Amino acid sequence: MTTTKPVVTIENFNITYSTKRSRMTALDGINLTVEQGEFLSIAGPSGCGKSTLLKVVAGLTAATSGQAQRRGQQIKGPRRDIGYVFQRAALLEWRNVRGNILLQAEMRGMDKAKAARRADELIEMTGLGGFEKSFPHELSGGMQQRVSLCRALLHEPDVLLMDEPFGALDALTRERMDIELHRIWRETGTTVILVTHSVAEAAFLANRVVVMSARPGTILETLDVPLGSYRDYAATMEDPDFVRVSARVRELLGASHTAE
Ligand code: ADP
Ligand code: MG
Numbered sequence: 001m002t003t004t005k006p007v008v009t010i011e012n013f014n015i016t017y018s019t020k021r022s023r024m025t026a027l028d029g030i031n032l033t034v035e036q037g038e039f040l041s042i043a044g045p046s047g048c049g050k051s052t053l054l055k056v057v058a059g060l061t062a063a064t065s066g067q068a069q070r071r072g073q074q075i076k077g078p079r080r081d082i083g084y085v086f087q088r089a090a091l092l093e094w095r096n097v098r099g100n101i102l103l104q105a106e107m108r109g110m111d112k113a114k115a116a117r118r119a120d121e122l123i124e125m126t127g128l129g130g131f132e133k134s135f136p137h138e139l140s141g142g143m144q145q146r147v148s149l150c151r152a153l154l155h156e157p158d159v160l161l162m163d164e165p166f167g168a169l170d171a172l173t174r175e176r177m178d179i180e181l182h183r184i185w186r187e188t189g190t191t192v193i194l195v196t197h198s199v200a201e202a203a204f205l206a207n208r209v210v211v212m213s214a215r216p217g218t219i220l221e222t223l224d225v226p227l228g229s230y231r232d233y234a235a236t237m238e239d240p241d242f243v244r245v246s247a248r249v250r251e252l253l254g255a256s257h258t259a260e
Contacts, residue, residue: 008068010035010064011067013030013067039182039206042211047215049215050163056068072131097125128143128150199246211253
């Protein structure tokens, strides 16, 4: 796509949930722009509206007031031009790796030959080569998330939404997945919005880190991560800019928790 319009524009955005007895503001005065090819991380305490914000971008949740646009067009309903990865890989147990990835093609009625080629590319890119015929129960959590990532990228979505994708993995697997995700982002050029509880993950992967406050969710600060697009993991952990950004994110999250 050649348009220079931002992938996402959110302006003065509020969501209030009303029940018979109470009203609860989930997002309060959110302003956010995401540019083509960016990797944006969102960090914030539980219940501050991070998942809700991703749903806004996906067109699954509407505003109580304010505006949300994709490529300059108002978001009016569910969008098909997204990829979604959740904490649970949500794979079909009776389908093998390839079958799970191609599910996306079947649901969208994609050209079969094109989808098969793209699946092969993604299987190679994500290190799933040799596991095409394996079933979900034969795979580790990290491998399952690779399948979920392939499925989310199959139709070359305009934006990839990731909601705590590696939150259930052990620390070492998570680190490996972060390194691979960063390489895949560089290779595909896909715009990514990632929600995470890990400060290191947020800062290692992103061009910008958005830090949200506890409920009602507001944006406390948006921090640039002034590191190159190629990032060696160990070297990045010691890079003064990385250390500074991480410390600031931690400080903001800490302040936000004590205010709860
Ligand atoms: P996070 O992902 O940051 O943990 P969520 O976006 O899931 O937070 O939720 C933000 C707040 O909005 C929470 O308090 C949650 O209970 C509430 N919420 C989310 N969806 C709904 C809904 N459909 N109806 C009522 N309340 C909701
Ligand atoms: Mg959530």
